[in-house]
Amino acid sequence: MRLNQLNLEYNGIKKTFNLDSKTLIHSAKNSAGKSTLLRLLFYSMGYSIPQTKRLPFKKVKTYLSLKTPMGLEYVERTNDKIVLIYEDGSSLKYNLPTDEGLVISTIWNTKNENVSKSILGSIYMDQEKGWTLLNRGTVIGSIKFKVEDLIEGVSERDLSEQKTELENINAEIKKYSQILNIIEYKDHLSQLNDTSIFLSDYVSELESKLQLKKIRSEELKAKISDLEDSLKENKQFINYIEKMDLVVKDKDSGIEIPVKEDTIIHFNDNQKYINARVSLLKREQSYVEKDIREIMLEIKKSNNLFSLQSEIDKADYLISRVSIPYEQLIQTLDSLRKKRAFLTNEMKEILSISNETLNNLHFNIMKYATKLGVDQYIDQSKNYIFTSDLKSLSGAILHKIVFSFKMAYIIELQNYLGYKLPIVLDSPSGREVDQKNVEETFDILNEDFSDNQIIVASIYKYNNFKPSEIIELTDKIFSEKSITLDDLEIKTDHLT
Template structure:
């Protein structure tokens, strides 16, 4: 896969960045010019859920990208959550995020959903999270990477039934833990009988109060409607009188006003009487409402947070929950969970040459970068390590780089897909320029078939490099 260009549009603003087939360096002499923004917009344009950078909302831009996959050209246009994909013959619309995998199957040429689920963490390293992501965790935003899923994908070892069972068990455990917390809370509640009596009194008065409030609302609305009609009638009367209209009947001139308009006066009197009746009804309701509120205050049952807590305590106390029974159920579910996880683990690792392949590559490049077995163990289970705390910034940086190369290589050897390698700020985290040179030499030497896009404030000395310089900002 090769990225030919990205075109960014917002109104009359239009900026296009072209990429070469081999080595591309997005360069600026200082930080905060937009190198990260450009790379993230590139990932966003490819259909990933990517967080915007400060001051720039990606959803406000139309992003067009042309990619090349096995001599076939694709044009993607992303407009917020809509991606339009065109090739030489066809046009297809995708709605994100629901159609993300469907889109990525086409543009990456990969069918396996486990690989697509983890693909961003394979070829893209973000400056914030990417250089600390070894084998599990967040690559950027909501995008995650999991080495076990990735290996099952490339080795075509699916565990759908086990994964579904695992999710169901985890959901049950979560619910039972909430139940266990409730059982623990029951033990803390004291004086439940007193709470029961108090809450019952509160319930009776509170229910009566709510009924009166519900009854009052339509009456209040009717009063507002009447007052509006009366006001409009008065305005109409004043308007007619100000016009000084006169009608003539049998030679007698009759002024047009409130008294001569047939039915106007009677209608006005009817509305006024009806308004008085509604006001009286509202007044009676308000007295009842105020009386109940006063009773609540006198009995110490004011509708505040304390009373709600007391009611909650009473309701919890009525639940029949056995702490020991729930604890026992959780323990049993945890054992089932471990058994299923062990099945998935064995399915992933046992007699899997892809595990050996990743380990050999990681071990090879780690040694070349100056790391020995103190940091990278010789046994193949090392690639599943959870021990990241012992790794310093520079050491972790180099190991992450080795892991990424292994993932990229495995996609190529297993599927024949040559992914681009996109690195944001590889010179960070205390890595000296000598180690950066070794990293770049490895890329030039062993990954010449791959398109490489790097963003950095350093202008690396590499032959035939395409320099994309950002002087002030990416959207200049």
């Protein structure tokens, strides 16, 4: 595959950048737009590339001319609309980011998703993360790379079932870890003993007391009402008896006694007792009503104070109410992590057993690491291609090992795809990497990747990298023109 020309249009300004077999994007100083131009190159191919400072990519219209084995000739992108145009005049239209995977697969001419999503992380070494991205991590923006995906794709081994299970386990681990963080924070809150955090507890207690008092008040009202009804009914009954003019006659003496209120024994005493009972209940009710008023006033004061608390205080209160058994949570997390470790090892074993791709990767990694003098840092007994331990690597050593890995990746991808891939290097002369180290990597490119298109962005010019096209940037992309090899005399002196 060959990237021929990138046309850009932004705010009415049009720029054309020619890309040859060996292209150097050069500037005498940093922050002149080199990385931005490379990002726009891959943005034009449909990737979700983050914009650079002060240049919104969504407002840049791109038109990429390229040569591919499948006859794709142009890729035109305007914001989220992208069109693939073929040599025969046919075209395919897509919407991004929904169709991003489909667009990328079409451009690279592979239906193998694991292969298509492994290409960018293999051929593009971004100045920020690309020279430290060994076998897994972020390529740029949200685009990820995993060597396991590359090996699975190129060797055509299916790990979809294990990946789905692993994804579920990781989601569970993340969920339980977050809950664990909440519990630990809850313990922290309890140690602070901040009464403001638990203010709502006090309000809840007051509201509970208020409800009890109201219930008692209703009970008293009912009892008082019953007793007052009894007094009234008793009085009505006596009045009814008196109106009947009833007389009671003693059998022995023959004395007749009229039935009146004052002749009915204990009637008045009973009425006085009921009245006394009503008085006692009313007194208690007055105390209860007083308590109710005081509690309601306290609740109002507390609510006013609580309403002034920050949202963080309210969140702290909610967290303080969480009740989850800590030991059970730890056991669950431990079990999930063991399952993840077992599943990860199982996937590595599936990828490792009798896998020619893995053997080729090991061979080429060691081949280039030996040429670059860093083979002693690769411990093959640890299945180093899957390692996550980069603590011992830094500077030029890490730079060279990453380069060895990436070249091995490219070889396997090319064998699978059946064509040469472009190689894009952004700022190969990084920290702790001197000119000699960089030129050693160019020696490998010249020897083993002479048929690949090489695009380099740098403030330096290298003795052993002879570009057939130079794009010279002196300020920003949309303020300077590109300068070709015919316009510029190449000097091999190092620029500072």
